[in-house]
Amino acid sequence: MKKTVSSENQNLSLWEDAPLAIPALGTSRLNWSYSRREAVDHCLRRYFYQYYASCSPDVSLREQVKRPKEIKNHHLRVGELVHLAISTYFKKLKQGKDLPSSWLQSWVRKIFAEDQAYSKLIRSGGPSSTEKYPPTILDEVVFDVADGDQILEQASEQLGAAIQTFFTSNALQEFRVLGAKPHSLIEHKMSLAGYKAPVSGKIDLVVHEEISATIVDWKLGVASDGGAESLQLASYGLWANAKYALPAEQIRIAKAHLADGSALDFKANSGSFANARARIQQDLERMTILHTYGQAGMIDVFTPSPHLKMCRLCPFRRICPEGEENHA
Ligand code: SF4
Numbered sequence: 001m002k003k004t005v006s007s008e009n010q011n012l013s014l015w016e017d018a019p020l021a022i023p024a025l026g027t028s029r030l031n032w033s034y035s036r037r038e039a040v041d042h043c044l045r046r047y048f049y050q051y052y053a054s055c056s057p058d059v060s061l062r063e064q065v066k067r068p069k070e071i072k073n074h075h076l077r078v079g080e081l082v083h084l085a086i087s088t089y090f091k092k093l094k095q096g097k098d099l100p101s102s103w104l105q106s107w108v109r110k111i112f113a114e115d116q117a118y119s120k121l122i123r124s125g126g127p128s129s130t131e132k133y134p135p136t137i138l139d140e141v142v143f144d145v146a147d148g149d150q151i152l153e154q155a156s157e158q159l160g161a162a163i164q165t166f167f168t169s170n171a172l173q174e175f176r177v178l179g180a181k182p183h184s185l186i187e188h189k190m191s192l193a194g195y196k197a198p199v200s201g202k203i204d205l206v207v208h209e210e211i212s213a214t215i216v217d218w219k220l221g222v223a224s225d226g227g228a229e230s231l232q233l234a235s236y237g238l239w240a241n242a243k244y245a246l247p248a249e250q251i252r253i254a255k256a257h258l259a260d261g262s263a264l265d266f267k268a269n270s271g272s273f274a275n276a277r278a279r280i281q282q283d284l285e286r287m288t289i290l291h292t293y294g295q296a297g298m299i300d301v302f303t304p305s306p307h308l309k310m311c312r313l314c315p316f317r318r319i320c321p322e323g324e325e326n327h328a
Contacts, residue, residue: 024295045304052294169261234276
């Protein structure tokens with residue numbers, strides 16, 4: 001039913017069932033990325049801490065989240081460093097410098113060792129780095145996780161082994177050749193048009209030939225059916241589809257597994273692309289509603305989902321009362 005709008009208050013909603021305006025307390029840009037939509041799926045409270053805590057009216061909460069937002073666990077950090085090693089290898093190769101596997105392994109393992117030293121300093125109350133690119137604060141160190149030293153030692157071994165596999169796996173040989181091509185794109189930032197908010201991602205390797213394109217995604221885990229990753233890979237395919245005007249069948253999307261040296265193709269076709277488009281749109285519908293509450297700092301709307309595995313890996317677990325039972 002239509003309401004009367006008084007001249008004193010022109011801001012009243014015209015429609016009885018229209019949502020009340022929720023005032024924003026802060027500004028936070030909404031965008032879709034695979035990692036952001038994963039955060040929504042895993043735990044809404046964590047999503048709030050990560051993306052909207054700065055909009056909270058609670059000053060102490062705003063302070064509390066600052067440090068956890070800088071923390072990464074070893075899974076995340078090792079993945080970053082493997083990607084850094086491979087992208088640096090290709091970029092230098094194109095400049096005429098062939099960096100050996102041994103050099104890359106010791107380089108990133110040194111960075112990882114520096115992360116650990118810095119994390120110990122922070123744990124003991126030392127000052128934060130003032131460098132432009134400071135070392136990473138590691139979860140296992142700052143939270144003094146049981147067997148943390150052993151976990152990090154194994155992670156460092158895994159880091160070296162993944163890079164070695166990149167250089168020696170027969171199944172990955174074709175991707176080493178593709179990445180070395182002058183026109184290959186390495187760690188390419190992509191965006192998709194036509195959505196209500198920016199949709200973006202970063203493709204590890206893409207090579208466009210005349211009538212085809214190959215996209216490669218480096219994975220640290222061993223080969224699996226990849227169901228959870230399919231949306232991410234399909235979003236890369238959508239980008240290539242638009243960018244190069246290629247049909248889905250001429251876009252190859254491959255997962256290169258650095259743990260066992262295997263390669264697995266993601267089945268790109270018009271059906272998987274249509275499915276991905278719909279899923280991104282659905283994600284954005286949900287994220288847009290949450291965005292209104294997030295910008296208003298309404299933390300209670302973001303229900304915590306305490307789950308042993310998720311909470312153990314969550315950098316906010318020491319400030320999240322709801323996840324307390326699951327603290328490592
Ligand atoms: S500790 Fe658990 S419940 Fe709390 S934000 Fe993290 S994942 Fe969510």
